[in-house]
Amino acid sequence: MAFESLSDKLSSIxxxxxxxxxLTEKNMEDMLKEIRVALLEADVNYKVVKEFTNNVKxxxxxxxxxxxxxxxxxxxxxxxxxxxxxxxSDDSEIHYQNNRPTVIMMxxxxxxxxxxxxxxxxxxxxxxxxxxxxxxxxxxxxPAAIDQLDQIAKQVGVDLVNxxxxxxxxxxxxxxxxxxxxxxxxxxxxxxxxxLQIDEQLMKELNDIKDAVNPDEILLLIDAMAGQDxxxxxxxxxxxxxxxxxxMSKLDGDARGGAALSIRHMTGVPIKFSGVGEKxxxxxxxxxxxxxxxxLGMGDxxxxxxxxxxxxxxxxxxxxxxxxxxxxxxxxxxxxNMRKVQKMGSLGGLLKLIPGMPKISPEQQAAAEKEMRNxxxxxxxxxxxxxxxxxxxxxxxxxxxxNGCGKTLADVNRVLKKYDQMKDMMKxxxxxxxxxxxxxxxxxxLGGFGGMGGFPQ
Amino acid sequence: xxxxxxLKDKFKKKDAVTETYSKxxxxxxKNFSSKLKNLSTRxxxxxQDYFDELEEILIxxxxxxxxxxxIIEEVLNKSEEEGIKDPEKINEIxxxxxxxGYASKGDIVNELPFYENTPTxxxxxxxxxxxxxxxxxxLAYRYIKQGKKVMLVxxxxxxxxxxxxxxxxxxxxxxxxxTGKQDxxxxxxxxxxxxxxxxxxxxxxxxxxxxxLQTKANLMAELAKIKxxxxxxxxxxxxxxxLIIDATTGQNGVVQAKAFADVTNLTGIVITKMDGTxxxxxxxxxxxxxxxxxxxxxxxxxMEDLQEFDLDKYLYGLCVExx
Numbered sequence: 001m002a003f004e005s006l007s008d009k010l011s012s013i014x015x016x017x018x019x020x021x022x023l024t025e026k027n028m029e030d031m032l033k034e035i036r037v038a039l040l041e042a043d044v045n046y047k048v049v050k051e052f053t054n055n056v057k058x059x060x061x062x063x064x065x066x067x068x069x070x071x072x073x074x075x076x077x078x079x080x081x082x083x084x085x086x087x088x089s090d091d092s093e094i095h096y097q098n099n100r101p102t103v104i105m106m107x108x109x110x111x112x113x114x115x116x117x118x119x120x121x122x123x124x125x126x127x128x129x130x131x132x133x134x135x136x137x138x139x140x141x142x143p144a145a146i147d148q149l150d151q152i153a154k155q156v157g158v159d160l161v162n163x164x165x166x167x168x169x170x171x172x173x174x175x176x177x178x179x180x181x182x183x184x185x186x187x188x189x190x191x192x193x194x195x196l197q198i199d200e201q202l203m204k205e206l207n208d209i210k211d212a213v214n215p216d217e218i219l220l221l222i223d224a225m226a227g228q229d230x231x232x233x234x235x236x237x238x239x240x241x242x243x244x245x246x247x248m249s250k251l252d253g254d255a256r257g258g259a260a261l262s263i264r265h266m267t268g269v270p271i272k273f274s275g276v277g278e279k280x281x282x283x284x285x286x287x288x289x290x291x292x293x294x295x296l297g298m299g300d301x302x303x304x305x306x307x308x309x310x311x312x313x314x315x316x317x318x319x320x321x322x323x324x325x326x327x328x329x330x331x332x333x334x335x336x337n338m339r340k341v342q343k344m345g346s347l348g349g350l351l352k353l354i355p356g357m358p359k360i361s362p363e364q365q366a367a368a369e370k371e372m373r374n375x376x377x378x379x380x381x382x383x384x385x386x387x388x389x390x391x392x393x394x395x396x397x398x399x400x401x402x403n404g405c406g407k408t409l410a411d412v413n414r415v416l417k418k419y420d421q422m423k424d425m426m427k428x429x430x431x432x433x434x435x436x437x438x439x440x441x442x443x444x445x446l447g448g449f450g451g452m453g454g455f456p457q
Numbered sequence: 458x459x460x461x462x463x464l465k466d467k468f469k470k471k472d473a474v475t476e477t478y479s480k481x482x483x484x485x486x487k488n489f490s491s492k493l494k495n496l497s498t499r500x501x502x503x504x505q506d507y508f509d510e511l512e513e514i515l516i517x518x519x520x521x522x523x524x525x526x527x528i529i530e531e532v533l534n535k536s537e538e539e540g541i542k543d544p545e546k547i548n549e550i551x552x553x554x555x556x557x558g559y560a561s562k563g564d565i566v567n568e569l570p571f572y573e574n575t576p577t578x579x580x581x582x583x584x585x586x587x588x589x590x591x592x593x594x595x596l597a598y599r600y601i602k603q604g605k606k607v608m609l610v611x612x613x614x615x616x617x618x619x620x621x622x623x624x625x626x627x628x629x630x631x632x633x634x635x636t637g638k639q640d641x642x643x644x645x646x647x648x649x650x651x652x653x654x655x656x657x658x659x660x661x662x663x664x665x666x667x668x669x670l671q672t673k674a675n676l677m678a679e680l681a682k683i684k685x686x687x688x689x690x691x692x693x694x695x696x697x698x699x700l701i702i703d704a705t706t707g708q709n710g711v712v713q714a715k716a717f718a719d720v721t722n723l724t725g726i727v728i729t730k731m732d733g734t735x736x737x738x739x740x741x742x743x744x745x746x747x748x749x750x751x752x753x754x755x756x757x758x759x760m761e762d763l764q765e766f767d768l769d770k771y772l773y774g775l776c777v778e779x780x
Contacts, residue, residue, distance in 0.1 A: 037522055040516060040522045040708075041522055041708050042708070043519075043707030043708055043709070045517075046513050046516050046517050109705070109730075109733065110586070110588065110730065110733070111585070111586025111587055111588055111703060111730075112586060113585065113586055116585075142622070143621070143622045143625040143626065144618040144619070144621035144622035144624075144625060145618065145622075147617070147618040147621045147622075148616070148617045148618030148619075148621075148622075149618075150618075151617035151618060152617055155617075223586065223703075223705070225584070225703075225706050225707060225709040225710075225713075226705050226706070226707060227519040227705055227706055227707025227708065227710075227738075227739065228516070228517045228518070228519050228707060229519070229705050230705070230707075233705070250584070250585065250586075250670065252670060252672070258707075259707055278585075278615075363674055365674060366674040366675050366678070369675075
């Protein structure tokens, strides 16, 4: 790695501070310098960095550094508060119309992820908010852009207005709006051609679309990897089109998205969604406070809980939990839990959300995910009877299962051992419950995580 | 003679390529050189404030904080040693140092190598949305014009519409393309494609791959596999691996280059969309940190707008204000 992520960087700075009894001008100067470098490396705009470090300094000096808080805690708080302010301190949502379709227009530079995000947004609106969604394929220039949106629309299961590449985007948008109104759709999302901001002609086309359909929302796609120029890009789009919001794409990479953060600060355009992966499900509503937490390495527990809630049927989860608590936890349950964890997304993506989770490398993540798949294969090769009664396993049954799935005896043993460990853990949790204390860590409550199985220590 | 006046002299008479450069880099130049000029007219003598502002200009160009700090220090040292206080001279020294910083990292041959009996395999990699497919079309066009027999391989079986997009290009260019089904194993598509290119005695086969973020371990492993199977069909291939980087990319570009160099034998960078940004300093940061050279530069949307990277022309485009 060329440099640590902003989150790592700040946490190592705070660690250095931790040993120190009080906040002095001297040690704060060091810290501010490092924060400055970290922010610049995260592509936060130079001017925003300047302002940010000045604000932190002012607030830190103005406060009573000898209060009961230890100095590093206080600095975390100041930096955090400052970051939240930088990111905008409110939740920002799409403003839906009640009695007519809401029209959303997606704009952005080439390759910022418009078409993919159009699909993700459609998925989110359809499945989470139960909206009837219509898409319009307005990118008539990039070869196969319409094909791409067509495939995405089919995957999501929403309708698409596709008039080919011979019709002007304005006309396509108008036709789509007409259809949306006549057939009572809740939301129309118009995908537009990607453009370099300098291209006046295409900018004009965007304005023409805007004038023609009068959209309720104009969302700008921002690449989390964008450099110092991102602010200028957002400014130009904002001046030309009066944006109502932005979507940060590619936040699942290791770019910290610093430049995108400066956009909020310098243009006032709120960030409404963040793209966190390649799958259609990988679009989250953007929460500035949580983003600040994430930058500071405090984890993003709320997002995780929400994710878990969506994927786990609550009733079923309670049933599993009860089963676990009563010690009647079998291999079926273990498999079920593993599948749920997988459904929530990549293991790495999930682990990043849990504070205090050990940092693991992508290779370790991949190994853990592979191990989970192995477990699944092995359990699938057992008979239903064996799955509900794991105690019956002796050599010959193990051998048969190993042969059946093409794994070794040792692999099968590992599954059974893991199962035993988990069962023991459940028993322990049960005794915690009876004694009225919570287990340390408190993660057990999420149930599904018991299935993380062979996660390397 | 300082580099700036040397460049001015050299490019007094503009040929078509220099013209393309200066047009494609218009935004960068306006940003960088006019800021430099503005700075030097505001100060009579350089002082700490001057160097702070110089640092800001450099960092805002995405050249990387290390590169910026090092170069400022070098210029500062030289200014102190030789007692140079004239802002214009200081700016000359800055540009000199930028040139040396890039050039001292080794010789560069931009054009692809070609062999008697075996095709040159060019593997094209990068994160999502940087313009891989379009760049491939432009590279193909370049070598078709040089009389080479070129073939494309659409090994991006993941993104919806990617194969169609490349197929459209192949048709426009009138060349062969090997494709696979949606979600097919990209390594097998690459293998079959390279095999076909060998049988058809192509000079150059360009393999498109799906955009991937460098943090996705399984996708990076997939890339390593693509590279491996190509090597099975043609020994020593892919002889060239280009990482495509969007000129608006910030410091993550360096991380990208490192990660891709880990799983492939990265031989060059192609920087795209240079005409859309006022920055593009990431070129210098990557060269500074990894030594991987920029081979081609995308200066516009037209086929001819993909140009061989030329440090003189780049710096001319970046630092010299048009009269």
